[in-house]
Amino acid sequence: MRAEKEVVLSSVESASSWKEARLLITDNFESPPVVLKIDDSIIGTLGNFSASTGKAKSKKTFNICAIVSAALTNSIVLNYEASLPIGKQKILYVDTEQSKFHCKRVLSRILQLAGFPLNQHPLNLEFLSLRGYATKERLKKIEEAIYEIEELGLVIIDGIRDLAHDINSPGESTDIITKLMQWTDQRKIHIHTVLHLNKGDDNTRGHLGTELNNKAETVLQITKNEFDKNISSVTAMHIRDKDFEPFAFMINDDGLPEMVEDYQHQQSVSNKGFDYSEVSGEKHREALELLFSESSLVSYSTLIERLQNSYASIGHVFGINKAKKLKTFLENKRMILKEDKFYKFNPDFYY
Known part of the structure; x- marks a missing residue:
């Protein structure tokens, strides 16, 4: 009898839980607030996630510094225009790859770009250095921070690859992307993450990269210029909104990214690999x-x-x-x- 009762209760609970996901034509929803734009193109909204990708040494982290600086000041840095709404102006930056010494250099760049002093930590920015932790511990600490930080609006995960043991594992990849979707939906935040491209072609790495391509609101590609290694361009690999004009930045004498004016974007053909979208x-x-x-x-x-x-x-x-x-x-x-x-x-x- 007890076993039958448990089955009945389980069925009732299941019937109750599916109703939480019902959608009615009479439901009303507001458009998600836009938190990040490039020109007139929407890059990121609350409740969604996006990504930056590029080969090693393409200056992906410099690009991320500009995004965070724009969010700290609700202004335009490089070509990124950020507008975190009131009550959503806290930022969480997570680095999974670098030592604390190099993480502090990243933090210094962010504050310099934002025009903030280097002797005082901004109240609306939390920075986690997770290189020294095991894979599962990294994921756990990120989740704890996301649910504990009040008024959180933007999360940067620089190195999502380090949240998985095997980026070619379909199960692990699905679990991580599911986490991103849960966090963004439940906390009404935007997450921007970073993943490398394959060395041999212009495709994001592993099953994790495939899942990112399929689910992300926007995937930006950072590419080092073939003729001037100090210049990197930013293009849209995938974008739900209208595409934006590619732009480029260089690293100035102060070690900070700055716009390259009148940059003429050139599509590289010499090393172009097999395109992800060519064949289903x-x-x-x-x-x-x-x-x-x-x-x-x-x-x-x-x-x-x-x-x-x-x-x-x-x-x-x-x-x-x-x-x-x-x-x-x-x-x-x-x-x-x-x-x-x-x-x-x-x-x-x-x-």
């Missing part, structure tokens, strides 16, 4: 199932040609150079796995 996940699966239908293991010497043939059969014709970039892309996304000198299909890939 379903089409990749169709082509790869065809490729590995005759043999579960394929050597590199025949892989490129087979890639060309299998993708051509689904309507995507690639030259040999593009097919080689496709092979790198498939490895980075763990759609194909290397075993010794052979490659095999991973049917459990997550696109």
